[in-house]
Amino acid sequence: MPLNIKKVLVCDAVDKSCVELLEQHGINVTYKLKLPVEELCQEVKSFDAAIVRSDTKITAEVLAAGSGSLKVVGRAGAGVDNIDVPAATAHNVVVLNTPGGNSISACELTCILIGSLARPVVPAGQSMKEGRWDRKLYAGTELYGKTLAVLGLGRIGREVAIRMKTWGMRIIGYDPITTEAEAKAAGIEKMTLEEIWPLADYITVHTPLIPATRNLISTETLAKCKQGVKVVNVARGGIVDEQAVLDGLESGKVAGAAFDVYPEEPPKSAVTKALIAHPKVVATPHLGASTSEAQVRVAVEVAEQFIALNGTSPKYTT
Ligand code: NAD
Numbered sequence: 001m002p003l004n005i006k007k008v009l010v011c012d013a014v015d016k017s018c019v020e021l022l023e024q025h026g027i028n029v030t031y032k033l034k035l036p037v038e039e040l041c042q043e044v045k046s047f048d049a050a051i052v053r054s055d056t057k058i059t060a061e062v063l064a065a066g067s068g069s070l071k072v073v074g075r076a077g078a079g080v081d082n083i084d085v086p087a088a089t090a091h092n093v094v095v096l097n098t099p100g101g102n103s104i105s106a107c108e109l110t111c112i113l114i115g116s117l118a119r120p121v122v123p124a125g126q127s128m129k130e131g132r133w134d135r136k137l138y139a140g141t142e143l144y145g146k147t148l149a150v151l152g153l154g155r156i157g158r159e160v161a162i163r164m165k166t167w168g169m170r171i172i173g174y175d176p177i178t179t180e181a182e183a184k185a186a187g188i189e190k191m192t193l194e195e196i197w198p199l200a201d202y203i204t205v206h207t208p209l210i211p212a213t214r215n216l217i218s219t220e221t222l223a224k225c226k227q228g229v230k231v232v233n234v235a236r237g238g239i240v241d242e243q244a245v246l247d248g249l250e251s252g253k254v255a256g257a258a259f260d261v262y263p264e265e266p267p268k269s270a271v272t273k274a275l276i277a278h279p280k281v282v283a284t285p286h287l288g289a290s291t292s293e294a295q296v297r298v299a300v301e302v303a304e305q306f307i308a309l310n311g312t313s314p315k316y317t318t
């Protein structure tokens with residue numbers, strides 16, 4: 001049955017192509033960005049649907065406030081971590097997202113971070129800005145011939161594998177669902193985690209954050225890794241135990257780490273701050289999807305799904 005979405009509240013900054021497409025299909029759009037929760041609870045009573053990215057949390061409280069009016073919450077992004085899905089289901093609210101729209105961007109950031117752990121371009125660039133010429137201090141290592149472990153062989157994991165393989169890395173990986181044949185097609189040797197730990201020079205995680213993946217990289221698993229392993233997390237904060245990496249950096253077990261995501265964003269905990277400040281860490285503020293191309297893609301995908309829920313096919317005017 002068509003949902004008859006007429007009024008949409010946009011809660012976080014999404015590309016204008018989303019608004020244009022919705023309005024071309026007779027859907028009225030209101031922008032109210034980053035509302036405090038009390039105001040959001042008030043506002044949702046007047047809308048059929050809401051669109052969020054990461055900043056706005058659609059909690060049980062917000063969904064209860066919107067009960068009777070809110071029919072859909074759309075996320076212009078991959079996960080639905082900031083939406084209380086069970087509460088949405090309880091209130092008959094459809095939750096939709098745009099998996100895939102930002103995969104290439106998240107993959108490319110991952111590859112750049114892997115590269116920046118091999119060649120210290122970030123501190124070297126900073127030293128130049130400070131007027132220094134320190135060639136010895138910033139020597140690096142080649143990626144060629146090194147082993148990259150990809151944990152989570154979905155959309156992003158496989159794209160990372162394909163790219164890093166062309167740099168001459170050996171790609172090994174683990175995923176409980178992806179088949180050996182699917183992994184092989186992306187140039188990945190599928191293995192068990194226990195086989196992976198002692199082989200990896202670099203580990204990059206591309207799983208959702210679920211109980212099975214929380215602290216996938218921990219003191220216990222790092223102990224099974226090579227001395228000097230490097231770790232990258234462009235997936236979700238919490239998949240890598242930050243304290244374990246910090247301890248590993250101090251002991252030399254971990255030679256470098258790169259993070260785009262954190263258990264709390266923006267980071268507030270002393271552990272996350274110590275990690276970000278560590279000289280062997282490259283940190284970015286959740287930029288995986290922050291490219292113009294990905295933002296247009298996810299914006300259009302979310303609008304297309306709203307239009308489809310109204311029982312119509314999107315039409316494009318140039
Ligand atoms: P996906 O669903 O395509 O792939 C995830 C893979 O993880 C699946 O193949 C699944 O089988 C696998 N998996 C599940 N449990 C596992 C386990 N215990 N061990 C190993 N693998 C397991 O997801 P995706 O689109 O590739 O996204 C991967 C991650 O990146 C997600 O956490 C997503 O939220 C995140 N992401 C981050 C950014 C960013 O801006 N940093 C952008 C997009 C996506």
Ligand code: MLT
Nearest residue numbers: 053054077078079102289
């Ligand atoms: C996602 O879930 O799509 C990414 O983490 C990026 C984002 O939050 O925009």
